[in-house]
Amino acid sequence: MNRPEWPLVVALAIGLLIGLDRERRxxxxxTRSAAGLRTFGLVGLLGGVAALIGHPxxxxxAGGFVALGALAAYWLxxxxxxxxxGEVALVVTYALGVxxxxxPSVALGVGVVVAALLAxxxxxxxxxxxxxxxxxxLDALVIAIAAVVILPLLPNRPVDPFGLLNPFTLxxxxxxxxxxxxxxxxxxxxxxxRYGLLIAGLASGLVSSTATVAAMGARARAQPDLTAASAAxxxxxxxxSLGYLLALIAAVSPPLIIVxxxxxxxxxxxxxxYAVWLVRRTSNTASGETLGRTFNGGAVxxxxxxxxxxxxxxxxxxxxxxAPGALMGGAVxxxxxxxxxxxxxxxxxxxxxxxxxxxxLGVVLALTTNMAVKIPTAVMTGGRAYGxxxxxxxxLLIAGLxxxxxxxxxxxxxxxxxxxKQP
Numbered sequence: 001m002n003r004p005e006w007p008l009v010v011a012l013a014i015g016l017l018i019g020l021d022r023e024r025r026x027x028x029x030x031t032r033s034a035a036g037l038r039t040f041g042l043v044g045l046l047g048g049v050a051a052l053i054g055h056p057x058x059x060x061x062a063g064g065f066v067a068l069g070a071l072a073a074y075w076l077x078x079x080x081x082x083x084x085x086g087e088v089a090l091v092v093t094y095a096l097g098v099x100x101x102x103x104p105s106v107a108l109g110v111g112v113v114v115a116a117l118l119a120x121x122x123x124x125x126x127x128x129x130x131x132x133x134x135x136x137x138l139d140a141l142v143i144a145i146a147a148v149v150i151l152p153l154l155p156n157r158p159v160d161p162f163g164l165l166n167p168f169t170l171x172x173x174x175x176x177x178x179x180x181x182x183x184x185x186x187x188x189x190x191x192x193x194r195y196g197l198l199i200a201g202l203a204s205g206l207v208s209s210t211a212t213v214a215a216m217g218a219r220a221r222a223q224p225d226l227t228a229a230s231a232a233x234x235x236x237x238x239x240x241s242l243g244y245l246l247a248l249i250a251a252v253s254p255p256l257i258i259v260x261x262x263x264x265x266x267x268x269x270x271x272x273x274y275a276v277w278l279v280r281r282t283s284n285t286a287s288g289e290t291l292g293r294t295f296n297g298g299a300v301x302x303x304x305x306x307x308x309x310x311x312x313x314x315x316x317x318x319x320x321x322x323a324p325g326a327l328m329g330g331a332v333x334x335x336x337x338x339x340x341x342x343x344x345x346x347x348x349x350x351x352x353x354x355x356x357x358x359x360x361l362g363v364v365l366a367l368t369t370n371m372a373v374k375i376p377t378a379v380m381t382g383g384r385a386y387g388x389x390x391x392x393x394x395x396l397l398i399a400g401l402x403x404x405x406x407x408x409x410x411x412x413x414x415x416x417x418x419x420x421k422q423p
Contacts, residue, residue: 006104008045010107011047012048014093014096014100014107015043018040018093018118019039019093021115022040023036044097051097051098051102059098062094066091070087070088096111142178143178146178150171151172154171183200183204197216198279201233201235202239203240204233204237205236205237205239205240205242205243209237210370212234213234213374213378216382217234217382219233227383227386227389229279230382231378231390232275234374238371238397239272241338242267252346252350256360259408263404263405266400266401267396267397346359364402371398374394378390379391
């Protein structure tokens with residue numbers, strides 16, 4: 001059984017919610033604004049009643065009456081304030097009252113957003129006028145155009161003879177690179193270069209550590225005094241990438257996580273210690289300002305080109321060598337995507353096509369080859385100093401992987417021997 005009074009209650013609640021802010025700001029005396037709490041509540045209820053009656057002409061007539069009343073209030077109101085916010089909010093309140101009769105949850109959600117926009121207007125004005133620079137605004141719009149306008153127009157299929165170069169996928173990498181550069185810029189402004197880039201890198205590693213290495217390299221080239229901090233962010237992104245990799249493998253094959261716990265844990269500890277050491281090398285005096293654009297377009301395009309080239313190299317190696325086994329295939333696939341290669345190993349393990357030890361070795365090989373991609377990316381995007389510091393982090397990760405693998409083998413063998421001695 002339908003209960004028409006519930007949507008009417010929602011329509012009234014929307015009007016009262018939006019009217020709360022207008023009541024607080026309408027002022028007193030003869031110069032006060034025309035609409036406050038009661039007016040907005042009644043307008044929301046009017047929209048609900050008009051929609052409940054169901055005659056389209058009545059809905060339009062009532063809406064026209066509200067619009068004319070809003071215009072009259074504007075022309076007869078205080079001319080020192082030329083804004084139309086209150087008048088537009090009144091019309092929106094009526095429209096939401098109408099919408100509440102068919103989509104009450106949507107209308108209420110939009111009403112909350114409208115009330116928030118009105119209540120936080122001072123903070124929003126300060127953010128746009130004082131906190132965000134013109135270049136940051138332009139860069140944010142460029143990222144939005146790249147993600148919302150250009151990306152959907154690109155074909156989501158391979159266009160090369162090998163079936164590897166997908167324009168949609170490659171441009172999505174470019175969007176990710178630009179977004180990560182923007183994130184690093186914002187983190188630097190909020191937290192300073194010494195710690196902001198480290199935290200931004202750690203978070204960005206959940207998306208793409210290679211893209212983060214390129215973005216941090218562009219930051220290091222633009223601000224040489226932040227080379228060590230940028231390298232720390234790049235190394236931290238690898239730690240975040242390892243965490244993401246663990247989650248993916250756990251979703252496919254939990255037993256594989258147990259075997260990889262020591263190699264991945266040792267790598268993460270070594271890189272974390274190295275990242276902290278790099279941060280301590282960064283001067284406090286170099287951490288306060290951001291220069292130039294939020295991202296380097298050339299570095300982003302270079303990163304995308306490198307990823308496409310590595311994908312082609314991986315395919316050519318597979319065709320040339322004939323992919324003699326899963327380990328070789330995983331190692332070559334790791335050049336382009338360590339996550340994909342590792343999940344492939346976990347899938348093969350769950351399908352009982354390879355042994356647990358072989359799957360673990362395949363993941364280690366994929367991570368090792370994937371780390372090799374980051375070295376030329378760092379050198380080409382950030383210069384020699386940045387590349388050298390990132391290379392040390394990569395070598396520490398690889399050393400942790402293989403040392404941890406050896407420890408895992410030794411401890412596993414010791415466990416089997418001890419069990420063999422039991423009666």
